Amino acid sequence: SQELEQSPQSLIVQEGKNLTINCTSSKTLYGLYWYKQKYGEGLIFLMMLQKGGEEKSHEKITAKLDEKKQQSSLHITASQPSHAGIYLCGAALNFGNEKLTFGTGTRLTIIP
């Protein structure tokens, strides 16, 4: 089983609507990263969260890490076609662990 589960696996949203993507682990997350990937391309860093309860925003994207540091959400407000892509959460699953494990990914499609 995957150590980092994302939901939903895919999402189709009408332009202008809000959406949320979740990333869940059974282990404590030491450093939680959100990346976006266009098909067949490299990963673009969005945000990084470290502390329980932490929340960060950039433009229309907000990411949160829960107090237990086992779940993170990514919220997009007023979605635009440019938001389409694959969203991946990544985390170090052990303190001081240099291995970044990625979640299963969420494919976001924005329809006009």
Next chain:
Amino acid sequence: DTEVTQTPKHLVMGMTNKKSLKCEQHMGHRAMYWYKQKAKKPPELMFVYSYEKLSINESVPSRFSPECPNSSLLNLHLHALQPEDSALYLCASSRVLAASNTGELFFGEGSRLTVL
């Protein structure tokens, strides 16, 4: 310069060929990574280098041979690959090694490998 550059972007090779993937960064990062990504799957870690020394090998078959000739360059030498090795190979770098540090990973665009 905040880029990680990978070459070639596309590579087609036979099972008896020897080829190499190259990765370069000029951000002064001291940790570099190779990830493998199959279609519709998340990237999976293959190797990690820290200060030009191999730090992690995720039990990768010996037909993949990494090399870090200096702090800016990372190579992946390929020999006697199998068709199932066809994938997108992503290179990344970070300021320091630990993912739990504040250092984000910067990724290249990837090299798409097809093994015939």
